[in-house]
Amino acid sequence: MARFTKSKKRKNTGISTASLPDIIFILLFFFMVVTVMRKTDHDLEIVKPYGSEISEIPKDLDAGQIYIGSVKSSENKETRIMLDDSYADIADVKDWAKRVINEMDEDLQSASIITLQIDGDTEMGLVTDVKQELREAYALKINYAVNRVGARRGNNN
Amino acid sequence: MARQNIQEVNAGSMADIAFLLLIFFLVTTTMDQEVGILRILPPPGDIEEPAPIPERNVYEVLVNANDQLLVEGEPMDISELRSAAILFYTNTTDDPDLPRLNLVTKESVLLEMANVNDLLSMNSSNSRLLQKKKVLEKKQHALNLIGVYHEIPSNAVISLTNDRSTSYKAYLAVQNELSAAVNQLRDEVSMNSFGIPFKDLDQSIKEDRERIRAIRTVIPQRISESVRQ
Numbered sequence: 001m002a003r004f005t006k007s008k009k010r011k012n013t014g015i016s017t018a019s020l021p022d023i024i025f026i027l028l029f030f031f032m033v034v035t036v037m038r039k040t041d042h043d044l045e046i047v048k049p050y051g052s053e054i055s056e057i058p059k060d061l062d063a064g065q066i067y068i069g070s071v072k073s074s075e076n077k078e079t080r081i082m083l084d085d086s087y088a089d090i091a092d093v094k095d096w097a098k099r100v101i102n103e104m105d106e107d108l109q110s111a112s113i114i115t116l117q118i119d120g121d122t123e124m125g126l127v128t129d130v131k132q133e134l135r136e137a138y139a140l141k142i143n144y145a146v147n148r149v150g151a152r153r154g155n156n157n
Numbered sequence: 158m159a160r161q162n163i164q165e166v167n168a169g170s171m172a173d174i175a176f177l178l179l180i181f182f183l184v185t186t187t188m189d190q191e192v193g194i195l196r197i198l199p200p201p202g203d204i205e206e207p208a209p210i211p212e213r214n215v216y217e218v219l220v221n222a223n224d225q226l227l228v229e230g231e232p233m234d235i236s237e238l239r240s241a242a243i244l245f246y247t248n249t250t251d252d253p254d255l256p257r258l259n260l261v262t263k264e265s266v267l268l269e270m271a272n273v274n275d276l277l278s279m280n281s282s283n284s285r286l287l288q289k290k291k292v293l294e295k296k297q298h299a300l301n302l303i304g305v306y307h308e309i310p311s312n313a314v315i316s317l318t319n320d321r322s323t324s325y326k327a328y329l330a331v332q333n334e335l336s337a338a339v340n341q342l343r344d345e346v347s348m349n350s351f352g353i354p355f356k357d358l359d360q361s362i363k364e365d366r367e368r369i370r371a372i373r374t375v376i377p378q379r380i381s382e383s384v385r386q
Contacts, residue, residue, distance in 0.1 A: 010260030010292035021171035028179045035186035049326035054192040062191070115191060118325050127328075128384050135201045143193040144329055 042082055044069035049120040051146035063112040063139070064100040066093070066130060069119035079122060081130070090129050097137035115143045158301055210276040214256045214313040216245045218335075219385075222320040224327035229254070236308060242338035246376065266296050290378040301355055302367065303350045306375045314379045321384060335380055342376045 046069040067082040081088050083096045097114060104112050114134060118127060134142060192282060218238070219227040226233050228241060248255040249288075270293050277286050292311075299306065319328050343355040351358075351368055358365040 016381065017172065018168070021175050023167065024172055024175035024179060028175055028182065031179065031182045031186065043172050049329045051194050051329060051333040052193060053333050053340055057191050057193065058197075065271060113195070115193060120324065120326030120329075122325040123321060124319050124323040124325060124328050124384070127325055128321070135198045138200065140198045140200060141195070142193075143195050144332070145191060145193040146329065146333075148192055151187060 042067055042085065043072050044080065044082060044119070045072050045077075046117055046119045047121075048117065048145055048147045050149040051144070052149055054146060054148055057113055057115065057143055060105075061108060061111055061113050063104055063114050064096070065115045065117055066128070067117045068122050068126065069117075075132060079126065080120075081126075090126075093130055093133035094137045097134055097139040099135070101139055111141065112139075113141045113143050114139050115145050117145045158182065164250065178303055194329065194336060196332070200325070208312075210312045210314070213254050214310055216242070216313075216315045217316045218315060218331060220317075220319040220323045220327050222322040224324055235334060238331065238334040239338050239341070242335055243342060245313075245315065246338065246342055247307075248309075256309050256313040258309055260305065261296055261300065261308050262305050263297075263300055266293055266300065269293055270297075272293075295374045298367070299371040302371040303346065303375055308344075308375065309377070309379070314381050315381055317382045318385050319382075321386070333381075334379075339376060339378045342371050346372050346375055 044067050046067060064084050068079065070077040070079050081090065081093070083092065084100075088096065100114070101109050101112050116127070116130070131142070134140070172311070217227075218230050221227065226235055226238065228238065233241065244250070244252075245255055248258055251257075270290070273286055273290050273293060277283070277290065280286070296308075317331065317335070340355065347353060347355040347358065350372075355369075355372055358369050360366055360369065
């Protein structure tokens with residue numbers, strides 16, 4: 001019994017939390033390094049199609065994003081184009097593509113890739129028109145963004 | 158006493174601050190990288206009328222406005238497209254409606270090379286000849302790494318046509334299957350020659366880069382796109 005009474009008397013010290021900030025900081029730095037900033041939120045309904053033959057886009061080659069989808073907040077769900085984060089018309093695509101490629105590092109310009117984030121139900125006519133504009137701007141490398149399914153990933157194709 | 162005890166800054170709230178930062182980053186960032194199907198568009202300009210290509214060298218794939226697939230005039234389910242495209246690239250059955258493959262050997266390439274060099278010595282700025290020489294050099298490179306192989310004719314092409322009102326997802330599903338066919342063939346070549354699948358070759362290693370170049374010469378990706386008005 002003596003043992004029990006003795007332990008009752010001992011003062012409860014608690015765990016030292018002094019190293020907690022350090023641990024959290026390490027976590028913080030980990031997340032800062034392995035993640036990328038989420039792109040600007042937009043008001044377009046985009047359900048990307050599925051694909052298996054995908055490749056990853058190196059960040060330094062990413063010139064810009066073209067979004068095509070129906071506007072969520074409007075009533076008639078019209079299909080609109082967004083270039084990076086602003087609404088635009090077909091006619092603007094060419095100038096925009098030229099500009100974003102020009103803003104890249106000079107030695108990466110010819111390898112730069114423009115990503116097309118397009119809703120699966122979009123009609124190909126519109127997509128073809130956009131692609132035509134990109135060709136005229138000499139933005140020839142494009143990436144059809146997809147959701148991965150049964151991913152077959154490569155680092156070379 | 159002149160000396161006063163130096164007061165320590167209370168670091169108790171440090172953890173809270175760090176937590177807030179952590180949560181901020183968790184919310185505003187994403188883990189996965191952007192992925193997609195890469196394609197290269199043809200440069201602008203009106204497409205000149207190509208020289209007539211023999212019927213057997215063109216593989217017609219049509220996606221109509223109702224997202225239905227028509228391959229060489231026959232309706233087909235998307236799940237069969239991959240093996241059909243592989244058959245087009247390899248023609249293992251020697252089908253007279255599919256391209257005839259040529260055997261590429263060191264001797265045949267050397268012979269052609271000598272021809273081209275002869276012509277070049279007379280006219281050294283002919284761009285078509287220079288182009289041809291480049292292609293032959295690529296073939297030599299492939300022969301060195303992979304050995305004798307069968308190639309599809311240089312004008313053999315999968316012609317992908319869609320309507321203006323075809324849906325994007327149907328179009329992309331077809332693109333995906335056509336890529337899958339090429340990737341599967343490249344994997345086979347790579348496994349046979351180098352013992353690792355094509356997708357695991359690393360562009361940033363010089364040796365692998367050479368291998369990738371060779372495999373691309375042996376199994377080229379040939380898709381031409383058009384829109385039916």
